[in-house]
Structures are given as C-alpha cells and as structure tokens.
C-alpha cells in the first residue's frame with residue numbers, strides 16, 4: 001500500500017453530500033447556540049454550504065467567517081454569498097485550520113464538518129486546540145466527521161469487503177478514523193459539557209459513495225487479486241443497477257463548551 005491521497009473532494013460532491021446530510025447539518029447549527037448578532041466560524045468551509053445557512057442564524061448584524069485552504073472553494077462560496085445578498089456579513093477567507101488568523105476568544109461559536117478526515121492525523125490535535133483558542137469561554141464548538149472504519153458495503157465476499165473498507169479508511173482518506181477521534185480530542189483540549197451523537201447514513205446509489213474510485217485504487221495498489229476485485233465490482237454494479245445497493249457509514253457529531 002502506498003502514500004495516502006490528498007483527500008480532495010469536488011464542490012459538486014460536497015453539494016450532493018449536503019443534501020444527504022441536511023438534517024445533521026441543520027441540527028448542528030442549532031447545537032452552536034447562536035444568538036442574533038453573533039460572530040461564528042466555519043473551518044474547512046468548502047463551497048459555503050454551512051456559512052450560508054449560518055447567515056440566517058446571526059442575521060445582518062452578525063458575522064459569519066468561513067476558512068478554507070482551497071481558493072476555488074472560496075470563490076464559489078463568495079459568489080454564492082453575493083447571490084444570497086449576505087456578502088455584507090458572510091466572508092470566506094483563505095487560511096489553514098491549524099493556524100487560524102484570529103485573536104483569542106474572537107468567535108461566539110465554531111463549526112467544522114468533515115475537515116479532520118482530509119488532514120493528516122498529526123494535525124487533529126493542533127486544529128482542535130486552535131478552535132478552542134478562538135472561541136469565547138462558554139461558546140460551543142461543533143465538530144462532525146466520518147468514521148470510515150464503520151463503512152459497510154453489502155457483498156457476498158465479506159472478507160474482501162473488510163479489506164477494502166480498511167484500505168479506504170487507511171489509504172484513501174488522510175484520516176479515515178477522524179470521526180471516532182473527536183471525543184478524545186475535545187476531552188484532551190479541556191472542552192466541557194461534551195455531547196456525542198452518531199448518525200448512520202445509508203447510501204443506495206453509486207453517486208453517493210466513491211466505490212468506483214475504491215475499485216480502481218484497490219486494483220492499482222493490488223489490495224487483492226484482480227479476479228476477486230473484478231467480481232466484487234461487478235456485484236456492486238449489479239446491485240446498483242437493480243436498485244438494491246446497500247452501504248452505511250457513521251457520521252459522528254461531538255460538541256463541547258470552550
């Protein structure tokens with residue numbers, strides 16, 4: 001097995017995922033305990049799905065800042081804020097989660113969804129520490145990530161399926177186990193009143209789960225015999241064609257008081 005990939009996902013994929021995870025996102029915004037006029041941060045904001053929703057919570061007297069390293073995502077997010085008419089109080093800036101360009105206690109509440117899984121595991125603790133630093137005492141920080149170790153794909157070859165899930169979590173995601181690490185990270189960083197939720201997502205279409213990518217990468221990296229991988233991929237495609245594909249994965253939401 002070779003070096004993990006960058007973890008890059010497109011804005012289109014994130015928009016599709018946002019529809020699937022809509023109820024989790026809405027509940028998370030509520031968990032942030034936002035007051036009208038509040039100043040809130042979304043780290044790893046992508047194309048601005050959460051920042052634009054958070055605009056409704058703070059209103060024009062408040063402030064929403066989204067931070068991301070990807071300039072293309074920021075352009076999409078800023079264009080959408082302009083279209084929504086919230087660009088006066090919603091800003092998207094380039095910056096990195098492990099070195100946030102804000103003073104201590106700058107925000108009343110912070111949020112990050114599926115950020116830690118795209119970062120190397122060594123950055124997880126520094127990022128959570130930064131989120132604590134920039135959040136006012138008593139402010140809520142809400143973190144969501146996927147536990148790719150909980151990924152399951154219905155298949156007759158259960159042994160190969162387990163091998164592929166481990167390969168996906170450990171080689172195709174920079175930190176595929178980020179979801180299960182969130183509680184420990186918040187605990188170690190001194191957050192209080194920590195709340196944990198586990199949300200299973202069910203996927204029935206190949207559009208929602210990157211199984212073709214998994215098949216291709218597993219073949220390239222010879223995770224199993226080509227014959228076994230080919231059979232598995234044929235089976236998955238057949239299930240999908242017959243509308244009986246069944247995959248699940250857990251999203252973990254952990255929130256705490258700074």
Ligand SMILES: C[S@@+](CC[C@H](N)C(=O)[O-])C[C@H]1O[C@@H](n2cnc3c(N)ncnc32)[C@H](O)[C@@H]1O
Nearest residue numbers: 014044045046068069070095096097113114115
């Ligand atoms: C899986 S996407 C999630 C996007 C968004 N939170 C959502 O729920 O749609 C991860 C995002 O983190 C961004 N990212 C990667 N490394 C980062 C870093 N060091 N600091 C801030 N954002 C980063 C990526 O560019 C990408 O937009």
